[in-house]
Amino acid sequence: MNPTRRTVLLAGAAAALLPALPGLPAVAATEAAATAAPPYASYWYPDSLPSGTPGTGITWRSLKAWSAATDADLAFNASTVPLAARFTPTPANTTARSGQARIQSLVSFGPTSSNPSQGAATADYYALTHWAYLDELVFWGGSAGEGLILAPNAPIVDAAHRHGVPVLGNVFLPPVAYGGQLQWTRDLVQKDSTGHYPLAARLVAVAAAYGFDGWFINAETSGGNSALATDMLGFMNELKTLGTAQGLRVTWYDSMTVSGSVSWQGALNNQNKTFFQAADSMFVDFRWSQSSLASSATTAQQLGRSPYELWAGVDVEAGGTGASVNWDAIVPSTKAHVTSLGFYRPEWxxxxLPASRTPGDFHAADDLFWTGSSLDPSKPNTxxxxxxxxxxxxxxxxxxxLPFATVFNTGHGLKWYEDGEATSDQAWNHLGLQDRLPSRRWVxxxxxxxxxxxxxxADAWRGGSSLLVDGALDAPTxxxxxxxxxxLTADTVVELTYRTDAGAAAVELAVATAEPSAAGGAPPYTYFPLTSSGDGWETATVPLTGLTGTVHALGVRLTASSGPVRWRLGGLAVRDAVLTPSAPTDLRVTGADGGNLRFAWQGAPGEVRHYELxxxxPDGTRRFLGGTCQRAFYVGGLTAEQGESSGGFEVRAVGELxxxxxxxxxxxxW
Structure with missing residues (x-):
C-alpha cells in the first residue's frame, strides 16, 4: 500500500488539474463534514440534473460541481493498493496463448445508488477470483434516474490491483428508450472559453483521487449530429491525452458514429475508427460476425494498432455458459486469435443461482465459467x-x-476467523481483503x-475461507x-498452516526452481516432507535447504495412509524474516448518529496489507467489526453493552505475513 511512481503521478495530476477547474482546491481534504451516513460508491451526471425529485436513497450530483474537499465519502472510496506488475508463466496447457487475445469484463457489482463503499454484512456477493485471465475490468452501471458516471468502489479496485488488473469507471449515456437525454451528452463534451473540455480534465482528476485506472465511454443516446460527434471526438482526444500522461486508459464503446447517430456497427470501420484512434481500446458491439471481426482486425493493423485492442463483445448476462458463441471468430484454435474478448455481465x-445460494455454489459456477467443465486448466475440455x-x-x-502470504481469503465469508477461531459470526463481503489466490484452479x-x-x-485459519481437498487419495496427489x-536466499522459508479433518495423509511441500519444459508440463518439483501431529490446526516451517535461484512454482503433495481424506490448507507464506507492521495512530470518531459511527485514523508507516477494527x-474480550485497506471505516447498528456508558474501539495494522x-x-x- 505504499505509493508507486504512478500513484504519485496521479496525485500530481489531480493537483495540476484542479486549479484550472473552478471550485476545485489543489489539495483534497481528508475529512468532510461530520456525518454518520453509510458511505456509498460515487455516481454523477455530467452537469445538468434531471427534472423532478430523486427516488428514495438516490442523490443527484453534478460531476462538474464535484470537489474532492467536499466529497464526504472519498476517504472510504479511494483505493490504496497500487497496480501490481504481472508476469506470464509457462502456460498450463498447449492451447492457452500469451500475447494474443486478452479478456475484458463489464461487471455490475450492485445498483448505481446505495452500492456500499466497503462491503456489507452478507456473503452473497460476486467475489470474482479468476483475475489471472483478466486484462481490464469495467465497473458497469448507470441509469437515467440515478446517475450516469460511476467511480468504482475501493474494495474492487484494491482486489483487482493486487492481481495486476486495471479497473475503469463507467460513463453511460443511455438510449432514449431508457431515459437518455441528449443534453447529458452535450454536457459531457462542453468546452470552456479556452476551447478545452473541462469534464475530460474532471474525469482524470476523479480517477486520480479515487485511485482507479481510466474510463469506459459508452455514448448510446440517439439524436446527435456531426457537430456533436466532432465535439465528442475532441473530448475523447483530450481525455486520452490527459489520461495517458498519468498512466490512465480509455475504452470506447461501439455506439456513436462519426455522423453523431447511434448505430452499433459490430465492427471497426469508417463509422467509428476515429473514436478508436482516440482511445486505447474499443468494445465491439454484440452484432459482430466472423467476417466483421476479421475485417476489424485488418483495419486495426492498417491503423498501426493491435487487433487485440478490440474487445469482441460476448453477452453472458442471461445465458452464461449456455450462451451461443462463435468462438472461432474470436479465438480460433488452429490459427492466431483474431481479436480480444469482452464479457458483458459475467456475474451471471x-x-x-437461486436465492438460497451459498458462497460455495457461486465459486463452483464461477470455476466452470473460467476453467471449463474439466475443472483443471492443465486438462482443458477443448x-x-x-x-x-x-x-x-x-x-x-x-x-x-518477498514476503508473500495468503490465507486463501476470497473476500467474503460466513464468519470471520483469526488463528482458527471465529471472532465474528456475522456473514460479510469486502473484496479489498481478498488475498492473491491460486490462478490455476485446480491443477x-x-x-x-x-x-x-x-x-x-465452513472453517478457516484466518479471514473467511480455506482451501479444502476432499477425496479418496488412492494415489499420491x-x-x-x-x-x-x-x-531465494539462505534465509528463505515456507510456512504452511493446515489441518486434517478426516483420514490421514503425509504432507509434502512442493517447490520448483525452474519452469516446466513445455506448455502443459508439470513443474520440476522438489518435495519437502512436513512433520504432522494430526491434531487441529498446525503450522510447519520449512527451510528450502539445497535450493538456489528463484522459486517458479509452489504446491503440495498428499499421500494418504487412510482415507477418504479431508485436508484443509489455511495459510501459506514465503519469507526471509518475520516483519511486524507499525501501529496506526489517532483513531477517532468523525461522525456519529446513535449506533452508526464513522471512524478515521492515521495510517501506519511502512508496508501494510490492511487494517482491522x-x-x-467490558469483559476484556474484543469483537471484530471489519477490515479495510483504507484509513476510514463505517460501522452501523452498534448498541451499548449492559451498564456501558461508552464503547471502546481499536484499530490494528496487518502486515503481508x-x-x-x-x-x-x-x-x-453512547
Missing amino acids: TRNH SASWRAPAVSVADRSTVAS VRTSGQRPAVTFDF TLDLYATRLP YRTL FTVSTAATTTHT
Missing part, C-alpha cells in the same frame, strides 16, 4: 460448447517478491481418483498452488 455465475478462458488465454501472476496431478478441490467456508518468481468489550501491530484506541460515549 452468481445471479443465475470440445465443449462453452470455450472457457483457460482454454485459450494464458494465466498471469503477480507473486514475484491436480495424480494417477488415482481426482479429489474435489474447493474454497471452503500433487496440487499446484502458485506460479511465482520469488527470489474491533469493539473492545498477517502479523498484527499494536492497537490505536478510542472511546465513544
Whole structure:
C-alpha cells in the first residue's frame, strides 16, 4: 500500500488539474463534514440534473460541481493498493496463448445508488477470483434516474490491483428508450472559453483521487449530429491525452458514429475508427460476425494498432455458459486469435443461482465459467460448447517478491476467523481483503481418483475461507498452488498452516526452481516432507535447504495412509524474516448518529496489507467489526453493552505475513 511512481503521478495530476477547474482546491481534504451516513460508491451526471425529485436513497450530483474537499465519502472510496506488475508463466496447457487475445469484463457489482463503499454484512456477493485471465475490468452501471458516471468502489479496485488488473469507471449515456437525454451528452463534451473540455480534465482528476485506472465511454443516446460527434471526438482526444500522461486508459464503446447517430456497427470501420484512434481500446458491439471481426482486425493493423485492442463483445448476462458463441471468430484454435474478448455481465455465475445460494455454489459456477467443465486448466475440455478462458488465454501472476502470504481469503465469508477461531459470526463481503489466490484452479496431478478441490467456508485459519481437498487419495496427489518468481536466499522459508479433518495423509511441500519444459508440463518439483501431529490446526516451517535461484512454482503433495481424506490448507507464506507492521495512530470518531459511527485514523508507516477494527468489550474480550485497506471505516447498528456508558474501539495494522501491530484506541460515549 505504499505509493508507486504512478500513484504519485496521479496525485500530481489531480493537483495540476484542479486549479484550472473552478471550485476545485489543489489539495483534497481528508475529512468532510461530520456525518454518520453509510458511505456509498460515487455516481454523477455530467452537469445538468434531471427534472423532478430523486427516488428514495438516490442523490443527484453534478460531476462538474464535484470537489474532492467536499466529497464526504472519498476517504472510504479511494483505493490504496497500487497496480501490481504481472508476469506470464509457462502456460498450463498447449492451447492457452500469451500475447494474443486478452479478456475484458463489464461487471455490475450492485445498483448505481446505495452500492456500499466497503462491503456489507452478507456473503452473497460476486467475489470474482479468476483475475489471472483478466486484462481490464469495467465497473458497469448507470441509469437515467440515478446517475450516469460511476467511480468504482475501493474494495474492487484494491482486489483487482493486487492481481495486476486495471479497473475503469463507467460513463453511460443511455438510449432514449431508457431515459437518455441528449443534453447529458452535450454536457459531457462542453468546452470552456479556452476551447478545452473541462469534464475530460474532471474525469482524470476523479480517477486520480479515487485511485482507479481510466474510463469506459459508452455514448448510446440517439439524436446527435456531426457537430456533436466532432465535439465528442475532441473530448475523447483530450481525455486520452490527459489520461495517458498519468498512466490512465480509455475504452470506447461501439455506439456513436462519426455522423453523431447511434448505430452499433459490430465492427471497426469508417463509422467509428476515429473514436478508436482516440482511445486505447474499443468494445465491439454484440452484432459482430466472423467476417466483421476479421475485417476489424485488418483495419486495426492498417491503423498501426493491435487487433487485440478490440474487445469482441460476448453477452453472458442471461445465458452464461449456455450462451451461443462463435468462438472461432474470436479465438480460433488452429490459427492466431483474431481479436480480444469482452464479457458483458459475467456475474451471471452468481445471479443465475437461486436465492438460497451459498458462497460455495457461486465459486463452483464461477470455476466452470473460467476453467471449463474439466475443472483443471492443465486438462482443458477443448470440445465443449462453452470455450472457457483457460482454454485459450494464458494465466498471469503477480507473486514475484518477498514476503508473500495468503490465507486463501476470497473476500467474503460466513464468519470471520483469526488463528482458527471465529471472532465474528456475522456473514460479510469486502473484496479489498481478498488475498492473491491460486490462478490455476485446480491443477491436480495424480494417477488415482481426482479429489474435489474447493474454497471452503465452513472453517478457516484466518479471514473467511480455506482451501479444502476432499477425496479418496488412492494415489499420491500433487496440487499446484502458485506460479511465482520469488527470489531465494539462505534465509528463505515456507510456512504452511493446515489441518486434517478426516483420514490421514503425509504432507509434502512442493517447490520448483525452474519452469516446466513445455506448455502443459508439470513443474520440476522438489518435495519437502512436513512433520504432522494430526491434531487441529498446525503450522510447519520449512527451510528450502539445497535450493538456489528463484522459486517458479509452489504446491503440495498428499499421500494418504487412510482415507477418504479431508485436508484443509489455511495459510501459506514465503519469507526471509518475520516483519511486524507499525501501529496506526489517532483513531477517532468523525461522525456519529446513535449506533452508526464513522471512524478515521492515521495510517501506519511502512508496508501494510490492511487494517482491522474491533469493539473492545467490558469483559476484556474484543469483537471484530471489519477490515479495510483504507484509513476510514463505517460501522452501523452498534448498541451499548449492559451498564456501558461508552464503547471502546481499536484499530490494528496487518502486515503481508498477517502479523498484527499494536492497537490505536478510542472511546465513544453512547
